[in-house]
Amino acid sequence: MKRREFLITTTLGAGATVVLQGRGHQEERLIPLLVSEERLVPGVEYWTASVCRQCPAGCGIVVKTMFGEATTTVDDQTVRVKRRQAKKIEGNPDHPLNRGRLCARGQAGLQVLYNPDRLRGPLKRTGPRGSDQYVEITWEEAIRLLVERLQQLRQRRQAHALVFLTGRLPRHMRLLVERFMRAYGSPNHITYELFDDTVERRANKLTMGREALATYDLARARYVLSFGAPFLETWRSPVYYSLGFGSLRQGRPGVRGKLVHAEPRFSLTAASADEWLPINPGTEGALAMGLAGVIIEEKLFDRAFIERHTRGFQAFRQLVREEYSPEPVSEITGIPAETIVRLAREFARHRPSLALGGGAAAAQTNGLFNLIAIQALNALMGNLGRPGGLSFTPDPPFQEFPPVPETPQTRESLRQPRLDRVGETASIATFIERWRSGQPYAVDTLFLYEANPLFALPSALGVREALQNVPFIVSFSSFKDESTAWADLILPDHTYLESWWDEVPEPGAGRPAVGLAQPVVKPLYDTRSTPDVLLQAARSVGEDMRAALPWERFEDLLKDAYRGLHRAVGGGGDFDRFWEEVLKNGGWWASDDQRPSPVGYVEPQTFDFSPALSHRRQPAFAGDERTYPFHLYIYPSIAFFDGRGANQPWLQEMPDPMTTVAWGSWVEMHPRTAERLGVSEGDRVWIESPHGRIQAPVVLFPGARPDTINVPVGQGHRAYGRYARNRGANPVHLLAPLVEPASGGLAWAATRVKVTKSPERGRLVTVGYTRVHTEAERR
Ligand code: SF4
Known part of the structure; x- marks a missing residue:
């Protein structure tokens, strides 16, 4: 028997063991094993179910382990021991949130376990604070110090x-x-979390009485209007929403749901949408009010739902009539008036239609108003607790x-x-x-x-x-x-x-x-x-x-x-x-058939429009516009989220899907802005706010607004191990200490900056293509 045949036969035994335990068909398990000989490891594999903790979403995982030898220290002696080792992480096919899928961060979880920079035992500081002088101590001493x-x-x-x-x-x-x-x-x-959910919870509490995150039923909607929430990348539960998005597009014969995404940056979610609205930062609520105005004027709302389940509708109607007709809203948002009218009609006529808001829309000094106005669109469609609408998942x-x-x-x-x-x-x-x-x-x-x-x-x-x-x-x-x-x-x-x-995943999948x-x-x-x-x-x-x-x-x-x-x-x-x-x-x-309604255990809900009046505010930005002419748009990196994944080399080498940059920070700048500033791709620039400055190389990015500078969050660590330390820049340090006043949420999208060219040339690691921008993109 040749080595290859031997290995295949041996591994088939292991694969069969797993199949008998009830995970899929044998044929489906065997085909991948023929792919790469180097990856065949003889032995019995075990799969243990667990949960991903690379972000707060809470996807279910299964981890493949096999017995192997490892080196360890026992009584100061280095010895070889046989132990179970984790080899691979996959999505748990039975978990209702991610149904067998994982994002790249979930796959990289092994590099948390086997990270060479893990702390290996308790430490006590011996030098001045921040000097990194520590001595190893026993757990007995550590707990004694803690208790004392x-x-x-x-x-x-x-x-x-x-x-x-x-x-x-x-x-x-x-x-x-x-x-x-x-x-x-x-x-x-x-x-606290940098990209927290305080504002969303407060908006839901004020309007629907639930201080919780809503689950949006994308899979059964026919039209989705998304405001600032990059739900295919990092927002709340990206695997769950990616599955929902797949069903929105292709899950029903003859139905292709439409996605319209309003965000100042052309994110991956924007790139997947039918229409991207590069909206003026902080004006998402005004756009929602403008859409609501058209829907109300043209009587396209769900009258029965409004009459039976809402409060404060008349005053809301009055407000949108007086202040949010399409022309002034167009002035505020930068979205043409005819687009506002068209989108409002489409939204109201292609039901179930769903509005969801978060991300940068929430991270403004008027973030609460933005989210309340966006939820008001759901109330106008009668979306609460309906298939293709929104619901709240109860606790087990x-x-x-x-x-x-x-x-x-x-x-x-x-x-x-x-x-x-x-x-x-x-x-x-x-x-x-x-x-x-x-x-x-x-x-x-x-x-x-x-x-x-x-x-x-x-x-x-x-x-x-x-x-x-x-x-x-x-x-x-x-x-x-x-x-x-x-x-x-x-x-x-x-x-x-x-x-x-x-x-307990929140927002969950609509069932406990x-x-x-x-x-x-x-x-x-x-x-x-x-x-x-x-x-x-x-x-x-x-x-x-x-x-x-x-x-x-x-x-x-x-x-x-x-x-x-x-x-x-x-x-x-x-x-x-x-x-x-x-x-x-x-x-x-809970199993599907335990659900009293198709989207979950939904108790009767009411919607209160009046907070849209009481929390109405204009967005405010830190930094004088003449000195700091650009909006700073930071966003969670698809690889590192808020920076916690930056110590994992697989994530470092993963090219960003929109720019292909890996292993570093970058600044996304519109080609026209770059031309005006005299910078080219790869040039380093200083980005300076009233509170700090960072330096990073430029990527020419037609998906940036000309008045906005985009920088991903995640790099710029000064500690956190060999893969993260001293790599790139941390834009969080540019932010002004602004909050949304009624909820206390951090307004991380409300800082202005200026940009100057640095004499240094940048080092930009991109993946094998030359960026060519058309004349249209430069405009
Ligand atoms: S979204 Fe990704 S990182 Fe977050 S829990 Fe799910 S698999 Fe893990």
């Missing part, structure tokens, strides 16, 4: 001065952190835990004001300002978990000064990112493929679902699950914390939470069997 700090703070009656700054945490991890902080006596669990019925018991001391410290909140509105900008000023009280101890504020917040907020003032910083990061490099104590978490955790992740491989290094560290610390800090967090391990908490789910949907069977089933499947989700 927490106990001292409590003894000083300063429990409220502990701040836990996190990204948007997955479902029960969030619950654990919230319980931990409440039991400890601090009101300051503060969350988890076990509720008893409230955290309070002691006189925790009651007193919990009465202190939250540092990020003024009245109803919480904002990261408020938090940083108070943190910096020490008012109304100083931050004593800062925990950082899945948060890198030195990279992912505008430096104009004063994050660096604030960090300097904190006496004690603990980071739970798996990597030494910019903020972790300032920590006094680093307690590295396992990576997501080594951990227990779960995620949760993804459950178990360790796919044993931890590679001496790291520890952060939830387990918190549970261990809670047990040592005091009896009251032990009572509030009685679980030995996070896995136990998860099991208890799923007992509620088992009672509700387990059909009276044995819990252990239910748990095994959920683990095997990678989660639980």
Whole structure:
């Protein structure tokens, strides 16, 4: 038998094992194995279901593992051990959100696990802050230091001065952190994401009473108007929306749904649309109001829905009549009046028609008004809870835990004001300002978990000064990112493929679902699950914390939470069997036939038009127009999202789909603007705002507005490992510290900049073609 035949035969056995476990047809599994001999590895493969954590969407994954040999250190000796190794990540075909598909970031997840720059054990700072001088310590010492700090703070009656700054945490991890902080006596669990969803949630709360993200049923719509939301790339749940978009286009015989996309940049989503509207930044709400005006004037709205399910319609009608007729809206938005009239008619006549807004439309000082006006279009079409419309996905019925018991001391410290909140509105900008000023009280101890504020917040907020003032910083990061490099104590978490955790996708797929992740491989290094560290610390800090967090391990908490789910949907069977089933499947989700309506469990909803009046604002921009003549349009990179993926070489070498640039930053500039500034492709330019400046090479991009400079976010790390460090520039540091005032959301699309040519020549890595621009593009 030849080597090739031997390998194929051996691997067929492994493939067959998997097929018998119920994943697809044998023929479908075998064909790819014949493709590349070098990739054939004999042995038995195992597929374990888990969840992707490369962005907050929560897609289901299956991870292929095989046994192999690895080198490890035991008692200071290097030894070879046999262990299960992760080889490949694919989409979980059964998960309702992504149905077997993954984006490139999801595929690259192995490079988080096997990243050579992972922190390998706990570290204690020995040199000045930021000097990168650390010494390795044991976990016993690390947890002792943590517990001592927490106990001292409590003894000083300063429990409220502990701040836990996190990204948007997955479902029960969030619950654990919230319980931990409440039991400890601090009101300051503060969350932020650069590309957050605060404004969307607030708009939905004001208009539909749900502080949640809506699921848009693209698959059953016939016409989609999208405002600023690059849903095929990075916005909310790009895999789910890409599948929906595929069905919109080709999922129904004889029906090809239309997409119209309004965004200042020609993104991948814009390139996939039938029509791109390069709208003036911050005027998306005005466009929506103009469309609403035409729809109302021509009586094209759903009268029955408006009469039965809405409030404030008459005043709204009056407003659009008086102020949003097509001509003035054309002046504001830069979209021709006849286009506005045509789009309004198309939108109203090709039902189900759907409007969705987010991204740059939300990230303005008037972002809340923009999103309210966009949702008003859905109300005019009667879209709430209908096929081809929008719905809200309910939470699965988890076990509720008893409230955290309070002691006189925790009651007193919990009465202190939250540092990020003024009245109803919480904002990261408020938090940083108070943190910096020490008012109304100083931050004593800062925990950082899945948060890198030195990279992912505008430096104009004063994050660096604030960090300097904190006496004690603990980071739970798996990597030494910019903020972790300032920590006094680093307690590295396992990576997501080594951990227990779960995620309820939001926005979901229109039916209750949760993804459950178990360790796919044993931890590679001496790291520890952060939830387990918190549970261990809670047990040592005091009896009251032990009572509030009685679980030995996070896995136990998860099991208890799923007992509620088992009672509700387990059909009276044995819990252990239910748990095994959920683990095997990678989660639980309601089946299609459990849905009372085609788009989900939709309770009766009403829509209130009046917030469109009360929150109406013009967009405001930082930077005087004469000094700073260009809008700065930053956008999440399709490879790195907000920068968290920049330490993965597969993502670094992935060419950007619109420019083909890899391994660096770039500035997208309209050819006419470049000509005016005297710059050519590859020239380096300085981009300067009132708050900072960066340098990057120019890409001539006809999809940029002539008055706007586009820069992707993700590069420009000064730490975060060998693949990310000192590569490109971080445009977040140009941003003004502006927020949308009613929601507190960061207005990251509201800064103006100027551009000057740098004498240096740039280094632009592009993929094998010469950019030729036609005369039309130059215009
Ligand atoms: S959208 Fe991509 S990165 Fe985000 S969870 Fe899904 S596969 Fe992972």
